Amino acid sequence: MALNLNMKPMVKKIVFVRVKEQGLIRVGELFPDRAVEIEDENGFVLQLINLMDGTRTIKVILINLHGSGIRISESELSELISEFDALGFLDNSESTAYNSFSSMELERYKANLNYFSYFSNLENGPWEMQRRLNHARITVIGVGTLGSGVLFNLAGLGVGKVRIVDFDVVEWSNLNRQLLFKEEDIGRRKIDAARDFIHRFHSKLKLECISGEIRSTEDAEKAIADSDLVILCADQPHFLVERWVNQACVKKGIPFIGGGVNVVEGQLYTVVPGITGCLDCNYLLHSRQDDDYLQFIQSYLSSGFRMPSTAIAANYMLLTGMVCGELARLIAGTGPLQSEGKVVSIHFETLQTAIKMDFSSPVPDCPTCGQGEGLDPIFQFFRALEQGDISICKGGDFLEKS
Known part of the structure; x- marks a missing residue:
């Protein structure tokens, strides 16, 4: 690959270089999937590595090498630097994005940048990845247990614009896991306490x-307008709020991530309109694979039972980390999402993960992202519930309105 001779290659700060023995160096030893051993009898490679500190252009590096008596052509040096880049060892300190950050921002996001450099190269540096986050517009629906943890993470990632939607107030029972809030916030609207934080x-x-x-x-639709990504952290009203957000995101072409906790298990999923199926695809597949699924939903809603909160902060931090890790992968572009078109679960006691459902391929007769008319019983039920054609009785059944 022909490189721009004015770029300034820089061996990444996370790359460890060790002289293993005379004439042999080992590069990237802390990363077993990348570590390579290079013969270096005359010390040329080690000298080149030392010169690639981000302060010199390739032209200057070539001049320095010639000055030390090493005869190498411009094309040979360019090819060698390209090989180092292909191994994942280099960044370009002359990138436009690098120079767009202030010294304070470079210090604030130092650890982020070091992390992103694991995925970067000369053409796509960690500063480009951080800048994508700085320019991102994220909407978080619900600032309860998952939402408050997500907001905390978004601030640390450096997301530039965040919209939060919530109607609730801070209660004493929130403080075991919603660590965004403090005792003085009891009785305040969560959005006000979040703003202060x-x-x-x-x-x-x-x-x-x-x-x-x-x-x-x-x-x-109003809540998610102009967003690059939506994170759904609300669960009320059950089943319906997920469908409303799903329909709005599919219509607007905005990816969204959802998740929640059920005692010892956390789940998350990601819908990318136009690429994956959607949440209604998941409902459709689930109802077709499990004859009891619709009856379970009806029984759960009609029973009046509501699972009390069983969440501890440690478990929700695991799930929040998984959600925001997916967000970072999607916005920064560091790699494929693990929950794209899938419901992924983590068991908090065993730390085992599993794929509960796979809706990565859109279902043609889905009524939201496909051409379906929504005639399956599960959608008829949701529609009747949403339109108020049925209501939940205390006794446990549904009452059809005349």
């Missing part, structure tokens, strides 16, 4: 707070 923690993050509840697809 963000102002103290990351004053440059632009936080938009919307007080309200998602009660329809139209509400969801």
